[in-house]
Amino acid sequence: MGRPSRHKIYNEIYIEEAINYKNHLLILGLNKVTCQARYLYLKEFFSWLEALQIYQLQEVTTVEVANYYNYLLQRKSTRTGQNIKQKSIHDHMRNLQQYLGYLLEIGTIKISPASHLKFSYPNEKVERIIFTQNEIQELYKASNEQEKAILNIAYGCGLRVGELSLINKEDIRFTENLLIVQKGKNSKRRIIPINTKVAEELQNYLESQEENKNKAIFLNSKGQRMQEWTFNSTLKTLIGKTKFGQRFSTEELNKIGIHSLRHSIATHLLENGMKIEQVQTFLGHSHIESTEIYTHINQNQINEIQR
Structure with missing residues (x-):
């Protein structure tokens, strides 16, 4: 936002x-x-x-x-x-x-000056930046403790940046290895399974943040809940610490944000054989068409290899 x-x-x-x-x-x-x-x-x-x-x-x-x-x-x-x-x-x-x-x-106005206007959803093609699985590994290797925790939730759980900002400590159920998104897009609640390694790393991160009395998991430099633009900025900083990140132009880097991690995990899950309906549930998509874009991305990558 x-x-x-x-x-x-x-x-x-x-x-x-x-x-x-x-x-x-x-x-x-x-x-x-x-x-x-x-x-x-x-x-x-x-x-x-x-x-x-x-x-x-x-x-x-x-x-x-x-x-x-x-x-x-x-x-x-x-x-x-x-x-x-x-x-x-x-x-x-x-x-x-x-x-x-x-x-x-x-009753503030008697006639709406915009009532007869129609605003159709734009067909603007959105360029999706997808990290390879090797590049994700590079990000993990280059990350500090906080950056790794962000990767574990943003990439590992496929969260939107707005959802990431709203996550609280109580939303991670370590005994069940679950993360709960209380209010996702359109205020939808969803439950995301997390693997044991991710759960252990997140628990260690929270234990290292004992002085954090805020219910939010991630705080900014002022000790307040981290907002969307700070998460995106943090990711760009992390990318700059990797070898592949050095190849990005300023224009390309401007297109990258937490959503790039969400796009990446969706693509990687499909590459690793997960059914598209399962990926749809994982991402919290209301319509399968929203998830199908990642099957198109996979096909485009195959076409590139075949050239």
């Missing part, structure tokens, strides 16, 4: 609206990470309105919604300096449409 928002808002109405909407989403039971992302999306929209000197929600028309879409099309990512991805634009606009629908429901 990215780094903290750099978009400041000063209008008290907008500040209160953003907080109220976030609380509304939390009451609906959405994942905390999702609620935070939508809150930041809304803050950016409000910041954009303030720049246009629009300070009342009732002044927002279809023209402003269309102009905001055009603004997103041209906006640069603060991380890469490139235009933000189509998926991100889609997420921004869907959130805005849902927020305006929420205002309509509670």
Whole structure:
């Protein structure tokens, strides 16, 4: 879900609206990470309105919604300096449409300026960075204690970065060798088996962190729960310590994050003979089509070898 928002808002109405909407989403039971992302999306929209000197929600028309879409099309990512991805634009606009629908429901506005707009999911091809099994071994060999624990959960359990951030000590059941994701995508709960070696290494890591009284497993340098961007940064640092990591260009490195470990374990499980339905359950995919992408990746790798 990215780094903290750099978009400041000063209008008290907008500040209160953003907080109220976030609380509304939390009451609906959405994942905390999702609620935070939508809150930041809304803050950016409000910041954009303030720049246009629009300070009342009732002044927002279809023209402003269309102009905001055009603004997103041209906006640069603060991380890469490139235009933000189509998926991100889609997420921004869907959130805005849902927020305006929420205002309509509670009577703040009489007509939603985005009610007739349709935002189809983009067909943008997502490039997946897949580590080989040998490269994963290199990462383990180069890792310190904390980095190895991150690898054991992110790669070994196939967690999304948002799930990794939310994992607590109580979510690892060492007597049963299980890890419980309390709230995954769409707030789904799933149980993941972990092997004995991983369980022992995680238990040793937690015992070495006895001074950590926080319920979170991973803390940042300030002693607070580690967030998504810090996990991704930590992985990039670890990659830089390996021989294969030295070959990555800055552009390639920017595409790598914790999700690359999830893509990798999915591919490796299929390579090692696990049935696709089992991989689907392991990853927490609602639809088999989401898992099938990894069978395509395998076939592409075979085709590359045959050339």
